[in-house]
Amino acid sequence: MTLPPSPDWIAVDWGTSNLRVWAMGAEGILAEASSEDGMGRLGRADFEPALIRLIEPWLAAAHVPVPVVACGMVGSRQGWHEAPYRCVPCAPLDPAAMVQVPTTDGRIRVSIAPGLKQMKPADVMRGEETQIAGALALWPGFDGILCLPGTHTKWAHVSAGEVVSFQTFMTGELFALLSEQSVLRHGLQGAGWDDAAFDTGLSDALSRPERIAARLFSLRAEGLIAGLAAPQARARLSGLLIGIELAAARPYWLGQPVALIGSEGLSRSYARALAAQGAEARILPGTACTLAGLASLFRQHEMTR
C-alpha cells in the first residue's frame, strides 16, 4: 500500500462541468483526481464538500493549512466565491488579485484566480487566463496569437506578457447542441471520422460563411435522401463550425504566429484547418498550461505572503 501523498499545494481547475485536482510537490504532480461536480450543478454551500471529497486523502499528513489554488468558473458570481474580472489589457494573472475564500475546514487555504474581461467588444474568460499565463511560463517571450479551442473557443492577442485583446466563439457549444440536441443528431451517431469531409465543410464555410444555417440542414437532407453517413456528417459539421470561426477570426491568425492550447483531438482539427489556410500553428497541451499557470500563481503568491 502506497502512502497518500502529502502535497506542498493543491492545483484546482474547476469549470462548469468538471472539477479536476492535482496534488503538487517539489517534483511536480504527486497525484490527481477528478469528479463531475462542476460549478453548474453546485449551490454555494456545496463547493467546499465537493472539493474535500476529492482531496481528503491528501490532507491526512498536513500540519499547516495546505494552499489550494483554483481557476475557472468556480470564481464566477454563481460559483463558490466571486473573483471579479480584471480588465484587459493586463497580464493574464496577478497574484495580488487572488481572492481568498473562507473555509470551514482548517486544513486548506483556498484562493481563486480572477478571470478577464474586455469592455468593447464585450467579452469574458474564466480559466483560459490561467492557461495563457501557463503558456507564457512554458514559452517565455511568446508574442502573437493564442487560440484555446473548447466549448467557448478563445482567441487572444498576447504581447509583452499581456493579453491585449480577445474574442470568444461559441463553436464547441454549437457543435454539442447540434450533434446532441438538434434534428441533426439522427445522422451523427456512432464512431468514425472523415478528414476529407472536415476539409469540405471547412472550405464551404470559409468561402460562404453566411450559408451556415442552410448548410447545417443539408447534413440532415443528405442523410435522408443521399446516404450521407455519420462519420462524414460529423466531420463536415465540425469543419463548417470551425470554418465560420476561422472566417471571423482571420484578423487574429493571418500572418501571425499561432499557438493552440487545448485537448489534443480538437487542437489537431484547428491546426489542420489553419494549415489549409496557410497558417502554421504549434500545439501546447491544455492541462500542462493550466498547471504551469496555477504553479506560477502559487509561487508568486507564496513569495508575497
Add this chain to the structure above:
Amino acid sequence: MTLPPSPDWIAVDWGTSNLRVWAMGAEGILAEASSEDGMGRLGRADFEPALIRLIEPWLAAAHVPVPVVACGMVGSRQGWHEAPYRCVPCAPLDPAAMVQVPTTDGRIRVSIAPGLKQMKPADVMRGEETQIAGALALWPGFDGILCLPGTHTKWAHVSAGEVVSFQTFMTGELFALLSEQSVLRHGLQGAGWDDAAFDTGLSDALSRPERIAARLFSLRAEGLIAGLAAPQARARLSGLLIGIELAAARPYWLGQPVALIGSEGLSRSYARALAAQGAEARILPGTACTLAGLASLFRQHEMTR
C-alpha cells in the same frame, strides 16, 4: 349541449411536436382540436390511437368512413406510414400520390400527403408543400418566392404552379437551442421585446455574417459586464439568426415578390427584416394555407375516386 359535429372530412396537420385536427364541413371549419402527440414521441402503433382520441366525438354520427387527409412528419419513415418524397420541380401536391394508410378503426379512411425533395443541393420538406399548395389555392397565379418561417425555415421558388427549387435554414431550431439550452439562456429569460435590438442584430449579421459565433457569445458577455437586458438580448439573437439567413437567401428575395407563410409574430419579424433590405413581403396566415392545401387535396382526391 351542442351536438358533436358530423364532418364531411377531417383535416390533419401532424408535425414532430404537435397534432392538430379540424372537422370540416361544406361551410368550412366545424370544430378543431389539438394535442402534443407529435410524431417525435409516437411509435408506429401509437398513431391511430392518438388520432382517434382527438376525433372520436366527430365520428359518432358517421355512416360511412370519414376521409381523413393528413400532412407533415406523420408521413416520414419514422412516422405512421411512409409517404415517399416527390422530387422537385413539381406541383406542391399531387392527389394521385396520396398514400392510403390501413386503419383498425373502420370509421375513418386515412391518406397522407408526401413531402418534397430536391436532389442537388439536397433538401427535403414535409408539411410545407401543403401550405404552398394552399397559398397557390388562395392566391392563384402567384409566381415568386414563398418563405415559410419556422423551426426549419423554407424558401421556395414557385412558378407556373410548381415548386422549382427550395432551401431550408435551421434558424428556428438554432434560436430554440441557443435560448433554451445554451449558456445564453441565462440572459434571455422573461418577457419583452426590443425592435431596435432586433434591427441591430439583423444589420450586424447581414454586414458580417461570418462573425455569428462571436456575436452570439457577446450576448452573454454583455449580459455579464455591460448590463444587457433579456428583451434586448432575445431580440438581438433573433435578429442575428434571421440576418445570416437573409444574407444567404438573398438570391431568393432580391427583386422578387415575396410572401411569408407562418405564425403571425415570426412572419412579422421576417417582414420587418426584409423591409429593412428594401423588400416588401405579404403575410399569409399559416393555418389558413395548411387548410386550403388539405382541402384542395380532399376535393381532387374525392373527384377521382
